[in-house]
Amino acid sequence: xxxxxxxxxxxxxxxxxxxxxxxxxxxxxxxxxxxxxxxxxxxxxxxxxxxxxxxxxxxxxxxxxxxxxxxxxxxxxxxxxxxxxxxxxxxxxxxxxxxxxxxxxxxxxxxxxxxxxxxxxxxxxxxxxxxxxxxxxxxxxxxxxxxxxxxxxxxxxxxxxxxxxxxxxxxxxxxxxxxxxxxxxxxxxxxxxxxxxxxxxxxxxxxxxxxxxxxxxxxxxxxxxxxxxxxxxxxxxxxxxxxxxxxxxxxxxxxxxxxxxxxxxxxxxxxxxxxxxxxxxxxxxxxxxxxxxxxxxxxxxxxxxxxxxxxxxxxxxxxxxxxxxxxxxxxxxxxxxxxxxxxxxxxxxxxxxxxxxxxxxxxxxxxxxxxxxxxxxxxxxxxxxxxxxxxxxxxxxxxxxxxxxxxxxxxxxxxxxxxxxxxxxxxxxxxxxxxxxxxxxxxxxxxxxxxxxxxxxxxxxxxxxxxxxxxxxxxxxxxxxxxxxxxxxxxxxx
Amino acid sequence: xxxxxxxxxxxxxxxxxxxxxxxxxxxxxxxxxxxxxxxxxxxxxxxxxxxxxxxxxxxxxxxxxxxxxxxxxxxxxxxxxxxxxxxxxxxxxxxxxxxxxxxxxxxxxxxxxxxxxxxxxxxxxxxxxxxxxxxxxxxxxxxxxxxxxxxxxxxxxxxxxxxxxxxxxxxxxxxxxxxxxxxxxxxxxxxxxxxxxxxxxxxxxxxxxxxxxxxxxxxxxx
Numbered sequence: 001x002x003x004x005x006x007x008x009x010x011x012x013x014x015x016x017x018x019x020x021x022x023x024x025x026x027x028x029x030x031x032x033x034x035x036x037x038x039x040x041x042x043x044x045x046x047x048x049x050x051x052x053x054x055x056x057x058x059x060x061x062x063x064x065x066x067x068x069x070x071x072x073x074x075x076x077x078x079x080x081x082x083x084x085x086x087x088x089x090x091x092x093x094x095x096x097x098x099x100x101x102x103x104x105x106x107x108x109x110x111x112x113x114x115x116x117x118x119x120x121x122x123x124x125x126x127x128x129x130x131x132x133x134x135x136x137x138x139x140x141x142x143x144x145x146x147x148x149x150x151x152x153x154x155x156x157x158x159x160x161x162x163x164x165x166x167x168x169x170x171x172x173x174x175x176x177x178x179x180x181x182x183x184x185x186x187x188x189x190x191x192x193x194x195x196x197x198x199x200x201x202x203x204x205x206x207x208x209x210x211x212x213x214x215x216x217x218x219x220x221x222x223x224x225x226x227x228x229x230x231x232x233x234x235x236x237x238x239x240x241x242x243x244x245x246x247x248x249x250x251x252x253x254x255x256x257x258x259x260x261x262x263x264x265x266x267x268x269x270x271x272x273x274x275x276x277x278x279x280x281x282x283x284x285x286x287x288x289x290x291x292x293x294x295x296x297x298x299x300x301x302x303x304x305x306x307x308x309x310x311x312x313x314x315x316x317x318x319x320x321x322x323x324x325x326x327x328x329x330x331x332x333x334x335x336x337x338x339x340x341x342x343x344x345x346x347x348x349x350x351x352x353x354x355x356x357x358x359x360x361x362x363x364x365x366x367x368x369x370x371x372x373x374x375x376x377x378x379x380x381x382x383x384x385x386x387x388x389x390x391x392x393x394x395x396x397x398x399x400x401x402x403x404x405x406x407x408x409x410x411x412x413x414x415x416x417x418x419x420x421x422x423x424x425x426x427x428x429x430x431x432x433x434x435x436x437x438x439x440x441x442x443x444x445x446x447x448x449x450x451x452x453x454x455x456x457x458x459x460x461x462x463x464x465x466x467x468x469x470x471x472x473x474x475x476x477x478x479x480x481x482x483x484x485x486x487x488x489x490x491x492x493x494x
Numbered sequence: 495x496x497x498x499x500x501x502x503x504x505x506x507x508x509x510x511x512x513x514x515x516x517x518x519x520x521x522x523x524x525x526x527x528x529x530x531x532x533x534x535x536x537x538x539x540x541x542x543x544x545x546x547x548x549x550x551x552x553x554x555x556x557x558x559x560x561x562x563x564x565x566x567x568x569x570x571x572x573x574x575x576x577x578x579x580x581x582x583x584x585x586x587x588x589x590x591x592x593x594x595x596x597x598x599x600x601x602x603x604x605x606x607x608x609x610x611x612x613x614x615x616x617x618x619x620x621x622x623x624x625x626x627x628x629x630x631x632x633x634x635x636x637x638x639x640x641x642x643x644x645x646x647x648x649x650x651x652x653x654x655x656x657x658x659x660x661x662x663x664x665x666x667x668x669x670x671x672x673x674x675x676x677x678x679x680x681x682x683x684x685x686x687x688x689x690x691x692x693x694x695x696x697x698x699x700x701x702x703x704x705x706x707x708x709x710x711x712x713x714x715x716x
Contacts, residue, residue: 128674166642169662173662
């Protein structure tokens with residue numbers, strides 16, 4: 001692990017985020033900070049665009065394969081669009097006095113720290129360093145959730161810390177046990193905790209120890225991925241704190257944890273002595289899917305509602321990973337990718353709507369298409385996409401997962417179908433109340449001057465349209481290079 | 495290190511002794527975890543925590559000597575400074591600001607929690623048995639997690655977190671030649687210190703805003 005590796009084209013991606021975090025921590029003015037944040041996030045995405053040409057790098061620190069590059073590109077893209085969204089979101093929060101301008105410095109530093117942590121975890125070859133990166137990202141997200149300093153935000157933040165802290169602890173224990181399990185295959189030293197060395201040697205690992213490591217890592221990282229039974233922190237966390245940071249960016253953290261679970265599944269599948277990783281993953285995933293779907297119904301808070309939907313969708317993608325095989329993994333990664341983009345769009349719309357209506361409760365947000373046409377239509381498109389309706393791409397991935405389930409595990413298709421239908425109906429019901437019907441009154445203290453609000457609204461929607469355009473493109477006609485890219489990735493990760 | 499200089503039989507004896515001492519220290523740390531779970535007064539809970547940190551520092555020293563790994567000395571110093579002294583002191587400071595001798599209440603259902611904790615110890619022994627050292631550390635981690643679930647007070651939960659970190663460090667130091675142990679120790683202590691900072695700064699605001707609210711007890715919340 002040399003400084004040279006840290007400054008390589010791969011290392012520069014997370015390093016640029018960490019450097020931006022340090023810089024933003026020193027910028028006193030939030031007006032400057034919000035622009036530096038957007039510029040730094042854009043730069044980080046530009047740097048990540050180089051990653052596909054680095055595939056094959058497997059040093060002590062970085063592992064660049066299709067999976068890690070794909071997820072890093074997705075994370076940097078969402079971080080970039082969300083930072084653009086912040087440009088209009090933050091001034092409105094300041095005007096409404098929901099966010100203290102002194103805490104904005106912390107907000108921006110946390111934003112980059114969270115992005116840097118996630119990117120390090122995704123690109124890291126070393127299992128232990130990936131854990132440290134996940135820890136950094138989690139702690140950054142904990143601070144983000146508590147940023148508003150209200151009683152509910154503080155309680156949610158503390159719950160987040162406790163639950164994910166236990167998850168992280170189990171994951172670290174699993175990492176240590178994984179090292180012990182791989183000692184017979186690779187000998188002591190860094191190789192025993194490097195994905196690039198242990199994955200080809202999986203067959204020679206100690207089966208008993210691998211089982212223990214798998215159980216601990218699955219529950220540990222499963223907690224961070226919002227999987228049942230330790231999922232309940234997510235709804236609290238995603239409904240508190242500033243929307244761009246606590247709901248959108250922290251949502252990408254789930255992906256980093258799921259990628260680690262996917263790699264772990266691959267490792268387990270390569271060892272004959274170890275248990276089959278499929279059933280435990282399928283069980284947790286199905287539980288999350290059903291819990292996520294049935295918990296949607298009684299929700300009164302919009303952000304909490306969509307947080308539960310995240311639990312369900314995360315469960316569905318994990319279900320595909322549990323099925324295994326290249327077709328299911330293809331569908332799972334596609335689902336994860338599109339869901340991240342859609343959920344970012346939906347949360348951004350809800351964040352904007354909550355600013356206009358002065359509340360994020362369903363009873364206070366209604367008839368958006370009548371009162372704010374562009375926002376209402378965008379939100380409607382986002383919810384339709386989330387409900388996996390064509391022409392949006394989530395239809396393709398959901399359809400693939402269902403057909404794979406029918407083919408490979410017919411018995412599981414019944415609960416899967418029930419979960420999907422229940423979730424679908426809840427989404428349709430909320431689509432109706434949020435976007436159609438009579439509009440609810442706007443917040444008395446409209447945060448933006450009336451004349452500027454039309455232009456500002458449209459500007460705030462541009463990043464959302466960019467995200468939804470990709471989802472639409474993937475649904476209508478997935479470009480052949482993207483298809484090949486995903487297919488090769490799924491074949492390598494099965 | 496010591497073993498290599500001695501004839502084989504004696505070296506075996508020394509190896510066994512060093513293993514026994516390591517197990518004894520691990521067992522002592524585990525006993526203190528039980529104290530963490532049952533003590534009524536927050537001051538006693540924090541005493542148990544500090545003592546556990548000190549036992550862990552001694553364990554790290556011992557492992558450093560018996561594995562011939564002087565770098566574990568760094569771990570021992572870090573553990574002693576943070577988990578043995580600084581973090582318990584900070585928590586004590588937070589407790590003093592309110593009422594030191596306040597009872598934080600017994601763990602609900604003493605008998606149930608006793609059964610649960612015994613079950614967790616048995617579970618960790620059975621899943622990690624070929625490696626007794628890892629089994630002890632796992633029991634420590636699971637008991638600490640149980641403490642955090644059972645205790646409703648943020649201060650006691652932070653103490654539970656400290657013990658959780660102790661369990662992780664115990665596992666890391668007991669694996670010979672594991673790389674990055676000092677770095678991981680630092681990361682674990684930072685995770686613990688983060689919670690302690692939260693309790694010291696925002697103690698009054700960490701408990702759920704209204705206890706009657708569904709979901710604050712851990713179930714799906716509205």
